[in-house]
Amino acid sequence: MNPKLPEPEQLAAQVAAGSRPALATALNLLDDQRPAARRVAARVLGLLPRHGAARESQLIGITGPPGAGKSSLTSALIGVWRQRGQRVGVLAVDPSSPISGGALLGDRLRMKTGIDDDGVFIRSLACRGEHGGLSAEVWPMCLAMLASFDITVIETVGVGQSEIDIAQMSDTTCFVAQPGSGDSIQYLKAGIMEIPHVLVVNKADMGAAARKTAADLRAAASREHDANEWSAPILSVSATQGTGITRLVETLDAHHAWLAERQLIAVRRHRFQIEWVVKRLQQEFGSTGVGVLRAGRPNFDHLIKADDSPFEQYELLRQQLASRWNAA
Ligand SMILES: Nc1nc2c(ncn2[C@@H]2O[C@H](COP(=O)(O)OP(=O)(O)OP(=O)(O)O)[C@@H](O)[C@H]2O)c(=O)[nH]1
Ligand SMILES: [Mg+2]
CATH class of the missing domain: 3.40.50.300 (P-loop containing nucleotide triphosphate hydrolases)
Structure with missing residues (x-):
């Protein structure tokens, strides 16, 4: 692993504690497209406290x-x-x-x-x-x-x-x-x-x-x-x-x-997360490709959990699609 990449547990804890330098590091990491950085970023996102947990931000x-x-x-x-x-x-x-x-x-x-x-x-x-x-x-x-x-x-x-x-x-x-x-x-x-x-x-x-x-x-x-x-x-x-x-x-x-x-905050954010993941998958596999994940359901809600790291969810679904692609 690249020695310059931050340690995810420590970084997530510092971000959650409100450290501005840690947040700056985290935002740079989220922007870093190198595969090793994406993996660390996915960990950090997964470790951050989510809505309803730490506070109602x-x-x-x-x-x-x-x-x-x-x-x-x-x-x-x-x-x-x-x-x-x-x-x-x-x-x-x-x-x-x-x-x-x-x-x-x-x-x-x-x-x-x-x-x-x-x-x-x-x-x-x-x-x-x-x-x-x-x-x-x-x-x-x-x-x-x-x-x-x-x-x-x-x-x-x-x-x-x-x-x-x-x-x-x-x-x-x-x-x-x-x-x-x-x-x-x-x-x-x-x-x-x-x-x-x-x-x-x-x-x-x-x-x-x-x-x-x-x-x-x-x-x-x-x-x-x-x-x-x-x-x-x-x-x-x-x-x-x-x-x-x-x-x-x-x-x-x-x-x-x-x-x-009305308990709508979590609902809205879940929706944003779904949109984010699906949009990225569509860029890679096209709408028809992504459509197979729905398996006849009206939307993607069953696939994407609000509380998980969006990077991890994306990676998981991407792998599922890629393996179907290769099998076909
Ligand atoms: N008269 C008056 N001028 C204002 C007011 N608010 C902002 N301005 C002026 O409008 C101009 C644009 O203000 P900004 O706050 O930069 O506007 P913005 O929407 O962020 O601009 P962009 O990010 O470039 O789209 C500046 O010259 C401000 O001083 C106001 O309440 N009254
Ligand atoms: Mg402005």
Whole structure:
């Protein structure tokens, strides 16, 4: 084994204890495609405490068009969460511009707090896949962050269909609208984009333009829904002036509690895990190839366990498929 690879038991324990250097090591390991590294990474993922075990950590996706203020809002949210003593990890996926990326988010926070806060971890990831989808490693990275922090945020730029990506990976999806830009609202209206759990109009300090966007959003998102469905609230905030942020935090909490009461958090994460494993298998064996694993069942739920390491599950199913392939 490569002597540079970390020792999985020790690394997993350090990540679970909230060590930021250990988490940085773990994220690098999850990104390392060498077979020996994949094996160690699979062990680490399998050893990390999962949902419901150590704590009820929150997984929040923040998406919206470029420049809507996602990073500024994340920074403002971190301010409130830190005051409550919660530890926060941020995965900024493909920061759209060098001036608003994860590095700047880090700088911004340091400027605000004056110190390098040990309760905040920020990592940027430049990794759109070839079809514009989120990189293959985002889900495993989320698992590592969830084991380490009370709150994990994934920030991604998205207009239209790419929001679907983040919805497939977060417990709570928060869409940030830019006053005066109607593209995403059109997608919502046309039903191309699933309604996020929380809709936010940022830059409320812009006045009339922000109010109009809020009204447009209200009209676009007002779909029929029955009483046991979550109805997405629409909030106006200003990340730079700090208005509406506490209410947004409370709304994010409310959605988390709503999911928890219905035991839906584990269900959602199980789904993300299945999607991750199946997508990787499909890349290798095609949809028909993967279809044989279903063995006539409607889905893959029986095959993929929520609590196991996604790498191990993938490897197991891959071997099953490969042996059938060779036998055929
Ligand atoms: N007036 C006003 N400007 C804001 C507000 N929030 C953010 N901005 C400004 O909007 C610009 C973009 O902010 P970011 O937080 O970098 O936006 P972003 O959505 O993360 O941008 P990308 O990651 O590049 O897509 C910056 O110049 C911010 O200062 C706000 O509440 N009011
Ligand atoms: Mg940003």
